[in-house]
Amino acid sequence: xxxxxxxxxxxxxxxxxxxxxxxxxxxxxxxxxxxxxxxxxxxxxxxxxxxxxxxxxxxxxxxxxxxxxxxxxxxxxxxxxxxxxxxxxxxxxxxxxxxxxxxxxxxxxxxxxxxxxxxxxxxxxxxxxxxxxxxxxxxxxxxxxxxxxxxxxxxxxxxxxxxxxxxxxxxxxxxxxxxxxxxxxxxxxxxxxxxxxxxxxx
Amino acid sequence: xxxxxxxxxxxxxxxxxxxxxxxxxxxxxxxxxxxxxxxxxxxxxxxxxxxxxxxxxxxxxxxxxxxxxxxxxxxxxxxxxxxxxxxxxxxxxxxxxxxxxxxxxxxxxxxxxxxxxxxxxxxxxxxxxxxxxxxxxxxxxxxxxxxxxxxxxxxxxxxxxxxxxxxxxxxxxxxxxxxxxxxxxxxxxxxxxxxxxxxxxxxxxxxxxxxxxxxxxxxxxxxxxxxxxxxxxxxxxxxxxxxxxxxxxxxxxxxxxxxxxxxxxxxxxxxxxxxxxxxxxxxxxxxxxxxxxxxxxxxxxxxxxxxxxxxxxxxxxxxxxxxxxxxxxxxxxxxxxxxxxxxxxxxxxxxxxxxxxxxxxxxxxxxxxxxxxxxxxxxxxxxxxxxxxxxxxxxxxxxxxxxxxxxxxxxxxxxxxxxxxxxxxxxxxxxxxxxxxxxxxxxxxxxxxxxxxxxxxxxxxxxxxxxxxxxxxxxxxxxxxxxxxxxxxxxxxxxxxxxxxxxxxxxxxxxxxxxxxxxxxxxxxxxxxxxxxxxxxxxxxxxxxxxxxxxxxxxxxxxxxxxxxxxxxxxxxxxxxxxxxxxxxx
Numbered sequence: 001x002x003x004x005x006x007x008x009x010x011x012x013x014x015x016x017x018x019x020x021x022x023x024x025x026x027x028x029x030x031x032x033x034x035x036x037x038x039x040x041x042x043x044x045x046x047x048x049x050x051x052x053x054x055x056x057x058x059x060x061x062x063x064x065x066x067x068x069x070x071x072x073x074x075x076x077x078x079x080x081x082x083x084x085x086x087x088x089x090x091x092x093x094x095x096x097x098x099x100x101x102x103x104x105x106x107x108x109x110x111x112x113x114x115x116x117x118x119x120x121x122x123x124x125x126x127x128x129x130x131x132x133x134x135x136x137x138x139x140x141x142x143x144x145x146x147x148x149x150x151x152x153x154x155x156x157x158x159x160x161x162x163x164x165x166x167x168x169x170x171x172x173x174x175x176x177x178x179x180x181x182x183x184x185x186x187x188x189x190x191x192x193x194x195x196x197x198x199x200x201x202x
Numbered sequence: 203x204x205x206x207x208x209x210x211x212x213x214x215x216x217x218x219x220x221x222x223x224x225x226x227x228x229x230x231x232x233x234x235x236x237x238x239x240x241x242x243x244x245x246x247x248x249x250x251x252x253x254x255x256x257x258x259x260x261x262x263x264x265x266x267x268x269x270x271x272x273x274x275x276x277x278x279x280x281x282x283x284x285x286x287x288x289x290x291x292x293x294x295x296x297x298x299x300x301x302x303x304x305x306x307x308x309x310x311x312x313x314x315x316x317x318x319x320x321x322x323x324x325x326x327x328x329x330x331x332x333x334x335x336x337x338x339x340x341x342x343x344x345x346x347x348x349x350x351x352x353x354x355x356x357x358x359x360x361x362x363x364x365x366x367x368x369x370x371x372x373x374x375x376x377x378x379x380x381x382x383x384x385x386x387x388x389x390x391x392x393x394x395x396x397x398x399x400x401x402x403x404x405x406x407x408x409x410x411x412x413x414x415x416x417x418x419x420x421x422x423x424x425x426x427x428x429x430x431x432x433x434x435x436x437x438x439x440x441x442x443x444x445x446x447x448x449x450x451x452x453x454x455x456x457x458x459x460x461x462x463x464x465x466x467x468x469x470x471x472x473x474x475x476x477x478x479x480x481x482x483x484x485x486x487x488x489x490x491x492x493x494x495x496x497x498x499x500x501x502x503x504x505x506x507x508x509x510x511x512x513x514x515x516x517x518x519x520x521x522x523x524x525x526x527x528x529x530x531x532x533x534x535x536x537x538x539x540x541x542x543x544x545x546x547x548x549x550x551x552x553x554x555x556x557x558x559x560x561x562x563x564x565x566x567x568x569x570x571x572x573x574x575x576x577x578x579x580x581x582x583x584x585x586x587x588x589x590x591x592x593x594x595x596x597x598x599x600x601x602x603x604x605x606x607x608x609x610x611x612x613x614x615x616x617x618x619x620x621x622x623x624x625x626x627x628x629x630x631x632x633x634x635x636x637x638x639x640x641x642x643x644x645x646x647x648x649x650x651x652x653x654x655x656x657x658x659x660x661x662x663x664x665x666x667x668x669x670x671x672x673x674x675x676x677x678x679x680x681x682x683x684x685x686x687x688x689x690x691x692x693x694x695x696x697x698x699x700x701x702x703x704x705x706x707x708x709x710x711x712x713x714x715x716x717x718x719x720x721x722x723x724x725x726x727x728x729x730x731x732x733x734x735x736x737x738x739x740x741x742x743x744x745x746x747x748x749x750x751x752x753x754x755x756x757x758x759x760x761x762x763x764x765x766x767x768x769x770x771x772x773x774x775x776x777x778x779x780x781x782x783x784x785x786x787x788x
Contacts (some may be wrong), residue, residue: 058523
């Protein structure tokens with residue numbers, strides 16, 4: 001079954017590797033993983049969707065907690081949540097076929113964000129099923145899909161719940177560290193930040 | 203870990219090099235001994251060593267440094283420290299780090315790294331050691347700035363010793379070692395460890411556990427390494443005595459309860475005594491204390507203790523219901539949890555169950571092989587038994603991995619916590635000699651014995667030289683059967699006695715010792731054992747005894763891999779081995 005976790009983690013190089021490596025170690029496939037900033041400086045928020053046996057939720061959650069870089073984990077699979085995913089879909093479109101795609105995108109509440117002589121780009125937000133629905137009708141309508149980019153699912157619990165655990169941890173405000181450009185030149189002193197995790201600079 | 207009283211220097215802010223900060227931080231953390239091997243990328247740290255009151259043990263291979271730090275930690279309960287250079291120095295630590303990880307041993311490994319400007323360029327002796335050790339450390343760090351060294355090292359010590367202990371690696375670039383930074387030990391103190399949100403022994407769960415315990419007819423305490431780490435010996439004994447609950451130990455739990463205690467059953471699992479495993483299978487309540495239901499302990503999970511409820515008291519929530527489903531889980535420090543439970547548990551008089559378990563033991567309960575007839579063969583069990591007698595069960599015994607390790611667990615009765623040091627989870631051959639050096643450094647007042655097989659001893663025998671250089675009094679018993687004994691045993695039982703690559707040629711270990719200036723003796727018969735052990739104990743320095751034992755003896759009983767816990771392979775009744783195993787044998 002699909003398990004969904006929200007993890008609040010240190011915003012530092014290498015943290016994504018640690019989280020991803022844990023799933024690798026447990027031999028669990030990650031369906032989607034999104035990372036971005038949270039409401040707290042220095043804390044990133046991950047939404048992780050993974051395919052695992054029904055009883056595996058506790059162990060995954062507890063194992064995530066064991067990582068020093070993880071502040072909090074919520075297993076939200078069984079809870080009331082808003083789940084959203086964003087997709088960009090580029091479709092081959094001639095002036096003749098545009099009208100139909102316009103129509104479809106209106107039904108799906110997708111937006112046209114780019115229009116070129118031979119293609120259009122659609123932006124759609126929603127549950128995964130909605131995005132898959134749009135892709136399906138585009139395919140069925142003989143529209144050639146050129147590219148799809150999907151963010152993976154983002155999750156937030158409904159109601160008044162907040163990730164207040166952060167306050168309980170008495171996290172001191174992280175020091176203002178200079179933003180390190182990922183394109184730091186070789187030989188610059190910023191290189192160490194990149195090398196902490198060359199594959200996943202966060 | 204008892205930190206030394208903060209000297210005035212610890213309150214001052216000093217301008218130090220990163221290398222000096224390393225030693226200043228270690229000194230502040232109470233470290234007096236480190237184990238390591240110098241090299242290019244860590245030379246600044248070695249250069250600064252002379253200014254600090256820390257003794258450095260020069261090993262012969264970095265694996266030895268990691269095992270020594272591990273042995274130091276297991277013998278003392280403090281954090282062991284290993285130091286190595288970049289590249290091969292760091293990778294040589296890996297086996298030792300994994301050993302500590304699997305057995306939850308607090309350890310900090312410090313590795314040098316090439317300058318931060320060169321990171322990622324495949325510079326000479328560069329290796330991504332934080333990447334390599336990611337899955338085998340509790341946490342690891344790469345430090346590229348001098349001012350980060352103090353706070354990171356202090357956090358590393360905190361992580362290593364907090365909660366379920368484990369190894370932490372700190373990789374420090376050469377430029378960070380060389381740069382100057384302000385240092386103040388107090389100011390480097392890590393933030394209080396984040397409380398584990400899943401860490402709770404809720405009142406309701408405690409009450410459920412107490413209900414189960416009070417209503418159980420056939421309870422058993424299963425004691426693991428966590429009991430030692432938590433220091434819960436007294437509480438466990440109180441609980442056991444109050445309700446007459448027999449106590450079975452895991453390999454790493456041996457010593458947590460005195461083996462000579464009436465309620466102590468000994469080791470459970472694959473090579474546990476038959477009656478221990480039978481008692482577990484018959485019990486109606488398992489009270490698991492600081493153990494993780496390893497596959498070597500449970501046998502086949504589907505048939506494990508089928509009629510028993512399980513209470514799991516454990517500090518690591520990810521262990522709960524990992525292998526065996528817990529009916530009640532109490533997550534937290536074992537000693538604290540037992541202390542909250544004990545006032546609510548009244549003594550009980552009924553001893554029916556204890557008597558039933560003792561009946562399972564039968565005549566084996568008084569097993570004493572001292573007076574058995576000497577068939578002319580020397581058996582490893584004899585050697586270990588006699589060693590136990592000679593040392594009064596008070597020595598720290600450091601074993602390697604294999605048959606001798608299991609015989610040690612069966613025949614050496616450990617009455618004192620932290621007196622058995624052995625690689626349980628990873629099963630690392632070559633562990634014994636270096637770990638014993640670490641243990642002796644930690645507990646110089648204690649008698650320390652290495653018990654190793656002829657195979658494992660050769661893996662790290664180069665540390666004999668370290669032993670001599672450090673002038674340590676350690677006695678070494680090589681249980682020499684000319685085979686990789688446990689491999690041979692499995693080949694005998696499961697591979698039709700096809701002894702593929704398990705016979706092993708060894709040097710004359712006494713001559714090898716002699717080459718290091720270490721005296722020794724070879725023992726071939728039972729009659730010679732006591733005199734050799736006496737000579738070793740009386741020798742001023744280290745002493746090696748090469749015990750030439752029965753070549754094709756096997757460890758019994760044995761639960762085959764995947765078999766139920768009470769489906770044990772027993773010693774053949776007509777075997778030539780004079781050892782008494784259990785009541786069921788003639």
